[in-house]
Amino acid sequence: MRLTDEPQQSIDHIHAGRPRCEKAHGSVLDAAAELLNERGYSALTIEGIAARAGVGKQTIYRWWPNKAAILCEIYERDGCKLHATPDLGCVEAEIRELLGNIWAFWRETASGQAFRSVIAEAQGDQAVLTHLRDEFIPKRRIHWLVVLERAQKRGEVRSDANFNLFLDIVFGFNWHRLLTDQPPTPQEIESVVKLLIGGLGVGC
Amino acid sequence: MRLTDEPQQSIDHIHAGRPRCEKAHGSVLDAAAELLNERGYSALTIEGIAARAGVGKQTIYRWWPNKAAILCEIYERDGCKLHATPDLGCVEAEIRELLGNIWAFWRETASGQAFRSVIAEAQGDQAVLTHLRDEFIPKRRIHWLVVLERAQKRGEVRSDANFNLFLDIVFGFNWHRLLTDQPPTPQEIESVVKLLIGGLGVGC
Amino acid sequence: MRLTDEPQQSIDHIHAGRPRCEKAHGSVLDAAAELLNERGYSALTIEGIAARAGVGKQTIYRWWPNKAAILCEIYERDGCKLHATPDLGCVEAEIRELLGNIWAFWRETASGQAFRSVIAEAQGDQAVLTHLRDEFIPKRRIHWLVVLERAQKRGEVRSDANFNLFLDIVFGFNWHRLLTDQPPTPQEIESVVKLLIGGLGVGC
Amino acid sequence: MRLTDEPQQSIDHIHAGRPRCEKAHGSVLDAAAELLNERGYSALTIEGIAARAGVGKQTIYRWWPNKAAILCEIYERDGCKLHATPDLGCVEAEIRELLGNIWAFWRETASGQAFRSVIAEAQGDQAVLTHLRDEFIPKRRIHWLVVLERAQKRGEVRSDANFNLFLDIVFGFNWHRLLTDQPPTPQEIESVVKLLIGGLGVGC
DNA sequence: ATATAAACGAGACGGTACGTCGGGTCTTTTT
């Protein structure tokens, strides 16, 4: 299932009829982001978005299959601010960098709230959950996998390490903190990185 | 805010008026648990619960401030199946035990679905979020803290370890897997425990 | 059906148990009358009356079969202020007197509002309608029949006059004005009496 | 306040949006009339009307401010069956005609029950009362005023007669009989007309 | 130029569920 993109146009040959109004497209995303920030997820309704955007409801239903798709697109739109991490010569620093970036991103845009909402939405809608699990999340892991593989080449990482499981742990920490509205302080990030790299045990 | 308990009666002196009907109380919880399993969270409505339980809606609103409170009470009711972990002489084994128990508990009762729903509900309702963060979660951490402190006495754990942060990581992993409907296999639990205790790095 | 009286006590032999609490009886009527005046008929609920009277709902249901019965009793309680009309030697004057009295009574007590409410209630409840038609109204007509029969003896009245039909007309006028909240002025009463006695036509 | 008509459409220029569905409009009136006849006023609920009409509740609330407005429109819809009275050369005959017509109309359609219900509804709702008094009733009096003025020209009527007061008496009789569910027989109508025209008194 | 086609805003439609009110009944403790 495709949640975020317009149905065909990108692929399809040009056809008759009025083309998609990009102004409406943008104002829907703006309206949704604004409402999410101002009134919260529970007050985010299609009807409200349409009214705020000055758009007919049908226009929304035509281009997005559900609320989550709008939220994902908001995330995506602002997400260009997240770049690959340069080689800092040390996993620990790079992970700290990645964690800091994502929390800054969540704090400074509507994306944090949007993401929380997508997760909530996924709990009652299988299609949303599938999209979240199989497309949205893997996409976000790429930057991390780059870093981890680089570290592996450097020999900083256990040879038997399961990267996906490790990322479940890292992302899990972030989700937990996001979903309970407890953004970590820089000190907490520092400590978390130590725990992730060094583990809880005393070591050998 | 108290979400799950009846207002005063347990503490209070006896008073005039018809007492709370315990049969209705139970059948509401049963109905909610059944509907959650059969139809999923998005189809879980107060109206539906009342109908299935053979109860007036008012009776539900009288005793529970919101859907989340019902779900928490379902969790709580079945939760007595989770006991303290006996001393196995080794943190690693004990954490494996705790993880295994919680996933078995989530799998075998309605509690896993109930918990997912509570988290979802908390994303749109500050009162639910507060309850979840400040009462529900801390309560679940007690068993874990016992184990960690025992390990600390044994000297199995870094002296500077922040237990709460460590538990954010552990619970985070669980949340992530629960919310994406990906229960871990025993092998995955095994690997996760290794990562948690030993860390991702090569060690000293 | 008996709407207004307490079920048995008036007839029955004295029996065991706590006797009817006359204070509660009175405070129910007071509370109902007050609420009717303050908030109007649509806000007059059994629950509200009980609360205002400081009485359990059951106490009301024990003694009155429905709201109309309470309203009738309010009417009855104040109704002792309506006496028989003394012989003024002339029907016209006596009818004027009767009309003036009833409107003064309705204006000065809660009875006018109570009566409106009873009529409204009767439109949806056959038992109330039957009581209204067969007991409540006939009782109110007695004073009028006395006057009319006196006039008949005086020879002031057509020999073929149907008194009941005449009273349907007189009471009809009153109902119409009461139900549309248009109490007649003394001048209007004067004119109405003329029309009732002399008719619309030019006469012989 | 306008109770019965759709807000603007009849007058207004055409506007955007889906137009009012006339099928739904009609089926609401039909459903209300049927339910009123079958189950009575006390069982006439908006919810019931919507269900019977196969219509959403909102569709009712969109077009009618209250139940009374629906009932008035039912009355109005069938009311076209009431025509002006032709000149019969004699008030007495014409009034007999008018009375006979109205009672036939009330008997043969749902209108009698609808009207009773409107009067009941007006006792608890000022807006309904105002509409009833200032718009609904005056409209019904026009036919009567035509007849009375014709009679005046013929010289059949007292020169000082107050027509409105006379109609309060006539309508009052009808209301009284309608509200107590006692439709008059033709003989009673005959007698009432005599009383109205000739008065109760012996005459000069 | 003029069809034809599709997107647009507006807003009515049949529905579902909400949270509240009140009805009439039932079950306690208190008087």
Place this chain on the structure above:
DNA sequence: AAAAAGACCCGACGTACCGTCTCGTTTATAT
């Protein structure tokens, strides 16, 4: 036994949104 208190099941209220469906209008491509 009656009363105050208050919980019970139930039905209806009026509202909010859902996702769908006309409308008249606008803007493109295809004749």
